[in-house]
Amino acid sequence: MARLQRLSPSDELRESSRLQVFETIRAAGQIARIDIAQATLISPATVTAITADLLAAGMIEEVSPEAAKGAKRGRPRVALKVRGQAHLIAGMKLSHHAITTLITDFEGTELLCHEIPLPGGQSSPEDLCQQIQSALNASCAAADLDPADISGMAIGMAGVMDADRGFIYWSSSLNQRNVDFGAYLAQHFAMPVFIDNDANLVAKAELLFGHGDRHTNFIVVTVEHGVGMGIVINSQIYRGARGCGAELGHTKVQLEGALCQCGQRGCLEAYVGDYALLREANVTSGVERHRDLASLYAAMADGDMMARSTLDRAGRMFAMGLANVVNIFDPQMIVLAGAQLAFGYLSSDKVIEEMRRWVVQVDAPLPDVRVHGWGNKMWAKGAAAHAIEEVSALRIREVANHAG
Numbered sequence: 032m033a034r035l036q037r038l039s040p041s042d043e044l045r046e047s048s049r050l051q052v053f054e055t056i057r058a059a060g061q062i063a064r065i066d067i068a069q070a071t072l073i074s075p076a077t078v079t080a081i082t083a084d085l086l087a088a089g090m091i092e093e094v095s096p097e098a099a100k101g102a103k104r105g106r107p108r109v110a111l112k113v114r115g116q117a118h119l120i121a122g123m124k125l126s127h128h129a130i131t132t133l134i135t136d137f138e139g140t141e142l143l144c145h146e147i148p149l150p151g152g153q154s155s156p157e158d159l160c161q162q163i164q165s166a167l168n169a170s171c172a173a174a175d176l177d178p179a180d181i182s183g184m185a186i187g188m189a190g191v192m193d194a195d196r197g198f199i200y201w202s203s204s205l206n207q208r209n210v211d212f213g214a215y216l217a218q219h220f221a222m223p224v225f226i227d228n229d230a231n232l233v234a235k236a237e238l239l240f241g242h243g244d245r246h247t248n249f250i251v252v253t254v255e256h257g258v259g260m261g262i263v264i265n266s267q268i269y270r271g272a273r274g275c276g277a278e279l280g281h282t283k284v285q286l287e288g289a290l291c292q293c294g295q296r297g298c299l300e301a302y303v304g305d306y307a308l309l310r311e312a313n314v315t316s317g318v319e320r321h322r323d324l325a326s327l328y329a330a331m332a333d334g335d336m337m338a339r340s341t342l343d344r345a346g347r348m349f350a351m352g353l354a355n356v357v358n359i360f361d362p363q364m365i366v367l368a369g370a371q372l373a374f375g376y377l378s379s380d381k382v383i384e385e386m387r388r389w390v391v392q393v394d395a396p397l398p399d400v401r402v403h404g405w406g407n408k409m410w411a412k413g414a415a416a417h418a419i420e421e422v423s424a425l426r427i428r429e430v431a432n433h434a435g
């Protein structure tokens with residue numbers, strides 16, 4: 032995709048105003064021009080000019096006015112809304128064993144959710160791109176859509192990455208480090224493709240569709256094959272200066288401890304992640320007794336002492352990690368998500384109580400800890416929301432370039 036020309040400072044200001052107006056319309060669902068001006072503190076004349084540009088670009092549309100209930104005189108206001116037909120958007124969640132694709136319109140209305148299996152393990156960048164392409168093609172075929180009609184796609188995947196550059200320092204999905212994955216994706220897709228840490232996109236989904244709409248500062252902790260974290264500060268996702276922030280799974284909980292899949296030792300993930308639990312349980316028993324977590328948790332329920340010991344240690348380590356999160360960030364809320372939470376152990380009263388004992392004690396309520404059973408579809412919904420934001424910004428830039 033060709034880069035858009037750099038804007039002058041005055042054009043950047045106009046672009047910022049257009050984006051503010053557009054996002055105000057999106058957030059409201061439907062809103063009149065005068066109400067946009069009041070919400071954004073942009074003059075009514077400027078709002079009228081900006082919305083004219085957005086209408087001409089096909090990004091928004093007017094809604095047929097209806098007289099307000101009880102109105103006795105005056106012409107009803109014409110409302111504006113995002114034009115859902117303007118663009119098709121795809122959001123993907125890459126888990127260790129599947130790719131889940133959600134296709135939406137530009138308003139975020141779901142058109143299709145489709146999942147294909149992955150063989151597991153790590154892939155080369157080229158192979159992973161082909162798997163992503165196959166997932167998109169299969170999803171479009173199921174919805175009777177042409178992949179060429181997708182305007183943009185966002186992919187959530189585990190790893191340490193610079194989302195702005197599309198650069199992956201390390202991911203459990205790739206067999207190489209320091210990969211310019213954005214360049215690989217550009218070779219396979221004509222549309223813009225964006226990547227982000229999957230936990231960040233769960234946090235975005237929580238912010239837009241879950242408990243986060245009532246909180247401005249909260250943390251999402253995900254536990255699946257690995258351990259991830261999404262940080263929301265003042266209703267914005269925090270990524271760090273290099274895009275490498277929020278790596279809770281790779282904070283150290285034991286000096287020279289268990290080996291993590293990142294290559295270092297003593298990471299929280301090396302005691303709590305799916306692979307870590309199975310490794311510990313099977314090494315302790317001397318044979319491969321457990322091939323999945325369901326087997327391990329079932330053994331604990333049946334009174335197996337080695338399974339109990341493995342999971343008890345994981346619970347203590349996880350409680351330590353959560354206590355560190357509270358001590359560092361002091362969030363309003365912590366949301367626990369991910370497939371492993373379905374077993375209930377890591378969110379048990381025992382684990383949460385241990386977390387509370389390790390938190391710095393002050394005479395104020397501790398953050399609420401909630402479990403949200405996000406399935407892969409909701410992770411993909413967070414990715415789709417990210418893609419909608421990014422495609423909106425690109426289209427606003429094009430409007431700014433072509434406006435007088």
